[in-house]
Amino acid sequence: MDLRELVSALNDFAPLSLAESWDNVGLLVEPSPPHTVNTLFLTNDLTEEVMEEAVQKKADLILSYHPPIFAPLKRVTWKTWKERLVVRALEHRIGIYSPHTAYDAIPHGVNNWLTKGLGACTSVPLHPSTAPSCPAEGTHRVEFCTDTEHLEAVLSKIKDIQEISCLTTFPARVEGEEQTRVTLNCSQKALLEVVALLSQNSLLYHKTEILLLQKPLLPHTGMGRLCTLSEPVPLSDIIERIKSHLKLPHVRVAVGTGKTRESPVKKAALCAGSGSSVLKGTEADLYLTGEMSHHDVLDAVAKGISVILCEHSNTERGFLAELRDVLATHLQNKVSIIVSEKDRDPLQVA
Numbered sequence: 001m002d003l004r005e006l007v008s009a010l011n012d013f014a015p016l017s018l019a020e021s022w023d024n025v026g027l028l029v030e031p032s033p034p035h036t037v038n039t040l041f042l043t044n045d046l047t048e049e050v051m052e053e054a055v056q057k058k059a060d061l062i063l064s065y066h067p068p069i070f071a072p073l074k075r076v077t078w079k080t081w082k083e084r085l086v087v088r089a090l091e092h093r094i095g096i097y098s099p100h101t102a103y104d105a106i107p108h109g110v111n112n113w114l115t116k117g118l119g120a121c122t123s124v125p126l127h128p129s130t131a132p133s134c135p136a137e138g139t140h141r142v143e144f145c146t147d148t149e150h151l152e153a154v155l156s157k158i159k160d161i162q163e164i165s166c167l168t169t170f171p172a173r174v175e176g177e178e179q180t181r182v183t184l185n186c187s188q189k190a191l192l193e194v195v196a197l198l199s200q201n202s203l204l205y206h207k208t209e210i211l212l213l214q215k216p217l218l219p220h221t222g223m224g225r226l227c228t229l230s231e232p233v234p235l236s237d238i239i240e241r242i243k244s245h246l247k248l249p250h251v252r253v254a255v256g257t258g259k260t261r262e263s264p265v266k267k268a269a270l271c272a273g274s275g276s277s278v279l280k281g282t283e284a285d286l287y288l289t290g291e292m293s294h295h296d297v298l299d300a301v302a303k304g305i306s307v308i309l310c311e312h313s314n315t316e317r318g319f320l321a322e323l324r325d326v327l328a329t330h331l332q333n334k335v336s337i338i339v340s341e342k343d344r345d346p347l348q349v350a
Helices: 003-013 048-056 081-091 101-105 110-118 148-159 188-198 202-206 235-246 294-302 319-330
Strands: 026-029 039-043 061-064 095-098 121-130 140-146 164-174 177-186 209-212 217-234 252-254 264-274 286-291 306-309 336-339
Touching: 003 026, 003 061, 003 095, 003 319, 026 081, 039 048, 039 319, 048 081, 081 095, 101 110, 101 217, 101 264, 110 121, 110 217, 110 235, 110 264, 110 286, 110 319, 121 264, 140 148, 140 164, 140 188, 140 202, 148 164, 148 177, 148 188, 177 188, 217 235, 235 264, 235 286, 235 306, 252 294, 294 306, 319 336
Parallel strands: 039 061, 039 336, 061 095, 264 286, 286 306
Antiparallel strands: 026 095, 121 217, 140 177, 140 209, 164 177, 217 264, 252 306
């Protein structure tokens, strides 16, 4: 596939608009066009060891879940390891693409895969995503009534304001008088001008309604998951299930105050990676994530919430095998997809 065609398909699979605003997602390194992708190489973290593996396997595009370029680079030299990744990628005509939190949000993404470690359960996003735009143009709808005497003058001035849409008028009867109701959609910027115009006439201003056009929530899409198990399961069993699902010999566990390892878990809140900010304030029997700060763990435990920590990338990496199969279907088997064998969490239990 041509690189641009492939990137478009990847963006359809997980729209980048779902990524967090602070994230750096999408095509990060692009070889000069035209660039054909025969081999797509999947990794959780793009380290120098993984880059060498990609070179050896003749990858044309690396999909790195974590963006290897996050903070802006002021130069591209051989001095730092992240700069060297860019150098090596361009030398070997390898593109680099990162989806990161877009894959966290999608219904068929990382967090959904992590829920499978709990056993039979239903789940909803902890922080639902909204559609990238409102169903109608503009961010606000303004409605007001005016008499025939002022109608033409008001409409003339409104039409001079930029970013006004869906301007309509229809007859209305207000307090026994025949009037005209005017409705319009406008941007945040235009709203200020519309309000300023209407406020010049106190009768118009007092008959004005302003509605916020909210972006609709996207079903099953968003950050984190709140999982309700089909039946309560002892914490000790959940621990074993998670270890099996993530293929880990050990996890770190903090038992909530007043609970034991045999206490039942009915609701579990989870977030792949670093979950403190996503999980905080959620009522659940268990928090499952890769890492949390010491004080956030203490806070959860004090509230009777048990915590399972698996190290950051251990809660993400296993998704790559599932991703390989799903992407193969999405891309109609037009490219060969391989998963890195060198990619691993930097922290090991000694």
